[in-house]
Amino acid sequence: MPLTLLVILLAVVAWVWLRSQPPSQRKPAIVKLVLAAGIAMVVLLAATGRLHFLFALLAFLYPLLRRVLPSLLMGRMAGAGMGNAKASSGNQSHVSSDILDMTLDHDTETMSGKILKGPMAGRKLADLGESEFIELLRYCREQDEDSARLLETYLDRRFGDSWRADDPTGADGEESGDGASAGGPLTESEALDILGLEPGASQEEIIQAHRRMMQKVHPDRGGSNYLAARINEAKEYLLS
Structure with a gap:
């Protein structure tokens, strides 16, 4: 009876501890609890002289474990590999002009950049007043x-429309140009950088990258005519 109460008490403590964990940490926490429970069971069986029951159970389950465990481990490894590949490719797009080099982060949808030439060459946009x-x-x-x-x-993207009030030559609040074109022709390297792709990307990867980018920068969603035109140009170049 005392042993049963102890088990119930430990189960309640474990449940409360598990619920207190952040959602992203609950799976690792469950694994820890299972391992701790397994170790406690082994210690208890050894202390009560019933360890042979555990060996008998393992012998019974061994054929099943031989078939299930390798596939589970391979599945987790493959899933981790795919996750790493997805995280390492297509997370950023680069757009360069004669004066600026700009990066768009797909996850945070923030832009960063640096100045390539002119009086402020070498400075980062984030450092400007x-x-x-x-x-x-x-x-x-x-x-x-x-x-x-x-x-x-x-x-x-950084300031909204507020910066236009201080713009003496563009106070009408419109982008310069009509956004119908985006400057000179792209090279293959530039097109890949814009869509965040690696050389050798498949047609499906190009289409998916284009769709993902347009969802973030399309003018109808408060995006940029210039970037939308550049992204369209990159897709057309890579699919031609």
């Missing part, structure tokens, strides 16, 4: 329309 953004935008508009449109896209 408000007046410096306007100065850089003015420089881009004078030197390269694609760079200006790319910077406007970055400013829209």
Whole structure:
């Protein structure tokens, strides 16, 4: 009887502990509980002289375990491999212009970038102040329309429309250009970078990457005409 109460008490404690774990940690916590329960059972059987019952159970289950365990382990390894592959490819897209190099993170949907040429060459966009953004935008508009449109896209995603109130040459709130085209022709490397793909990507991978990107940057969803045009151009180039 005391042993039964102890088991019930430990089960309640284990249940409370499991419920207190974050959802993402509950599976590992269950594994730990199962291992702890198994070890406790072995110790209990050994202490009461009933360890032979465990050996008999293992002998009975051995044929089944030989068939089930390898497939389970291989499935977990394969799943982990696929998860790593998915996480390591297609998570970022790169779009470059004459003045800017921009990265779009697919998971967080945030943009980051650095300046390639001009008075601020070598600096990261994240380090610029408000007046410096306007100065850089003015420089881009004078030197390269694609760079200006790319910077406007970055400013829209980071600041919304608020930055346009300080823009002396674009206060109408519209992107420069009509967004129908996105500048010069792409190379294969640029097209792959835009869609976040590796060389040798299949047609299905290209289509899926294009669909995933357009869901994030389509103008109808508050995205950018410039990026949408560039993404479409990358798809057309890789599928041609």
